[in-house]
Amino acid sequence: MKPLIYSLFEKMDIKTTDNEIAGEIASDLLEIAAIKLNLAKPYSWSSGWKSPVYCDNRLSLSYPRIRDKIKSHLAVSIRKLFPSVEIIAGVATAGIPQGALVADALSLPFIYVRSKPKGHGMENMIEGYLEEGKKVVVIEDLISTGGSSLKAIEALRQNKAEVLGLMAIFNYGFAVADENFSEAGVQAYSLSNYNEMIKRALSSGYIKDNQVETLKAWRLDPAGWG
């Protein structure tokens, strides 16, 4: 296998496992419209941000070939980057299906972490059996600010898990995510990222040269853009 080539975002802590794979997965996500670009009519995110990009990796679950590819790359990367992993944890809701598939591929126990406790009975934020002190790798769908991932990681640490790191499918590459993960001391990786996606969107003719600057500007200041 090729050595890991780290991200185009050179100063970032959130690393891309392999740039060739990152490009290939970005192409797949664009092909099934899991990633959509619209510069003329930006999307509204739940955070209130306007964005020329909308990403819904959950669509990849409906395409077995792409779902398999993502599963395999996640599993292989975890074995390489976190060989001592004992438990796979999915971040609810979008990280649960791929998390379960990766746990299956690696024959490891699976748990998942809710964004908040269910508020009744014996149910809390962590579902499944988490033995104290176990080494956990967290599976996330998408990294934007990193907020939901870090909330899940905090819940895991409070429950005495040793969190080895996080593997996501896609990372927007915001500086704020980088700061958040770095501050929390979390090793985070993603299979694909915004820059590789732009390269593929450009080479396939989905976007034009003169749109790249706008897309770059959004990544550098997503809160103030538009």
Add this chain to the structure above:
Amino acid sequence: MKPLIYSLFEKMDIKTTDNEIAGEIASDLLEIAAIKLNLAKPYSWSSGWKSPVYCDNRLSLSYPRIRDKIKSHLAVSIRKLFPSVEIIAGVATAGIPQGALVADALSLPFIYVRSKPKGHGMENMIEGYLEEGKKVVVIEDLISTGGSSLKAIEALRQNKAEVLGLMAIFNYGFAVADENFSEAGVQAYSLSNYNEMIKRALSSGYIKDNQVETLKAWRLDPAGWG
């Protein structure tokens, strides 16, 4: 393979796929405390019901051997009972991980259904790509009244899916669930059920003969029990 043997709940529409498998899975769930019985100090369910039983099948996700067994039996039963299935749908949240594993085992597209819309952006109750008119089998963790399953099925039908039926891991065997599925015209099956669980709990010495009547009484009138 053996012919399908239908449920001990003879009049029920919710059928158990095979009584031997039902017993084996009940034993597994009891062994890992995914099913707990406590007649002296009943559990409080979120519905307000008091119950001598608490079932958390999500724990089985953390035991690869049991998780695999459940996945295989779900997949084999679906191939047999619904051979024309085109899409596997998981009911959020607990039905998502096994749903994804079953979709993987059958190399079919996967979608999942939320209990309510996320309320922003392009997100609605169904996540993933549901093509109109496709034949869907729904994966559910647990059938109590059938309410959450039927809400998911309603959302699928509103989105023009053809729902072939539902496969659950465990069924309490309440008459109300039977009525609800029958009324909605849904073919529902489960791998394991309350009666087989009681038999196994009895044969392993987890419960005693004189406790069986109480456990039966609860199933017949869960709302009024205790």
